[in-house]
Amino acid sequence: MATPCPLPALLLLTLAALSLSLSPTPAAAARFACNATAPRASTCQALVSYSPPNATTLAAVRALFQLRSHRALLASNNLPPSTPTTAPAPSPVRVRLPCLCSGGAGATFQRPTYKVRAGDTLDAVARGAFAGLVTYRDIAAANNVSDPNRVAVGQELWVPLPCSCDPVGGEPVVHLTYVAPAGSSVAGIAEEYGTTEETILALNRMPDAKSLLAGQVLDVPLRACSSAISSSAIDRNLRVPNASYILTANNCIMCGCSSTTWQLDCQPTQGLTPSCPAAKCGDLFLGNTSTSATSTCESTTCSYAGYTNSSSFTILANLTTSSVCNAAGISPAAQPSHSLASRLGSPARWSELIVGLHVALLCLGFLRRD
Template sequence: MAIRSSATAALLLSLMALLSALIVSSPDLGFTCTTQATCKSVIDYVSPNTTTLANISSLFGVTNFYDLLGANSLAVSTKPSQIFKANNTIKIPFPCICSNDTGISNKVPVYTVQPNDGLDHIARDVFSALVTYQQIARVNNIPNPNLILTGQKLWIPLPCSCDEVSGAQVVHYGHVVAKGSSVEQIAEEYGTDQNTLLKLNGMSNTSELIAGEVLDVPLKVCSSSVNKTSEDYPLLVPNGTYALTAYNCVKCSCQSSNNYTLHCNPSEVTPSNVTKCPSMLCQDGSVIGNTTSTCSTCAYAGFIKTSILTTLDNSTCSSNSAPSPSSNSAQGRFGSQGSSWSVLLATIHLGLLCFGLLC
């Protein structure tokens, strides 16, 4: 009996070791991320059932509901109770952390195991195959994926990245590939190119694109005046979206039609964590988002504790001014009155000529 028990124990240990090896060699976690950083990312979620925006926000641990609205360009007046139909796609904003060349969501979302749940069901059905059951087991140190407990808290490692692309800051978007899509179509829709998509996703050619897979798509963001000392630096807002910041007091929008320059205004929503929004005035007395009589714009520059930073942005002025004159022109020699002097001299010359003829 002792020999049989020892053999059984040895067999169990071998099976456990094999299972652990399978988990370790499971599909790679996250997107490629060569930097050590944290940032904000977004990912598609195809809802398997009709639900509400509040339920989606809760499932993914989105702490600020306005982040969900901004990522999807929904009006700030949209209610959490709004119905979201099954099989529709919504973008989920979440914090990303990069370490050891891998980017995954930073300890969110956290899912509570329900009765009769299995890891594969959680990965495939609850989170619409954004991750695999092996990846969930790996980050939660679960040696046997078949042994999870009701009430157990599981970290769901969504793929993301914080890397720059072609030397520029971007927001990495986990795009769920729709059936019939092509690399060319996706690149054109999101303002990038095929080679970038292929390189980011480790594909050698466009035929490797698979419907339903999560593709790393870099989204171009608007430039801003946000100071490096600000608590929301860097404020990366992708084209066609908006973000509420500084206690929800400021709404910053990014539009390609605005030369990819972040445009911020008072949000006019109820502030969070403060009883009243801080002052948003520039030194000339104008409010964030307003253009002064001298064509400067009062721009949002970030926030520190309970103070909102502002700055006068003169970049819009240069686009409206005439090109500078060349140094050898009358305008260059005489300034803005050069053309008037030329007319006057021509008139005097003509007058003297006429006077000579009459004499």
């Protein structure tokens, strides 16, 4: 006859199993598919979503990831250019890093690196310093370390964070390396970052949404704004997602992404660089817009087209024409601001309408009975 398991022992076993199921460490290293092989397409700028284990500053984040510019960190997080280095870092904080495709997978190129301190193990570096963005196996393989528990103090380690440069659905995107927090869902992540559940499952080769683990490193594609940048420009591969901006053309131009038009909105910077060449389209300066003389539905904008440095530093600009009317040919100014469609556009409004109809029908029923 089997001896019954004492209650305390059973409780301990249950807690142990529960802790394993909630472990923030993914079962395997993340490998993001990155199949681009053309010289221009095999490298890109990717984003990493980093959640610092403790409160920290922007300067500390910049030092950890060896970012060359404080302004680049501000731009990735949509912070004002005047934000000081001592300001607290948001959590999570977005870090822009170069990504390289090789052998069907992508990894951040040469950065970040980490200098081993006394008492460090590769697991502590992976899960502590870099908050689970990478596994100790990845670091060991990248640095030819045979014993992950034995690393020399002062040893310089390359930390290869997973990334990608591939288009998604035929469209260019900015890939975000994201660690799924406990309690999150694929649907919630997709909604937060403006993509679909199916896209996240396909990119991360997940059988279904239920297979998501706490601490799993995900490839989340961020839609990038369309632009008029010339294919011959130095910054021809410029990709800007929503809720961020980029400084380009030697910090002379600031480009943001509008989630309304999904067009790149570029303006000359003010006071960052003293010697910037003028960017004009005839009589229009960069960013200026004029309406058509023949149609109130058309507007012409002096749009940023990149910069060159072949003979001299030059900022390119082209005139682009876009429609500002809806499908019915009504311009935004002529559309009623409090139409029924606008008041009932959200699911909450529709719910209010349905509840109101139910109440009205119930009242009618009582009236008929009386």
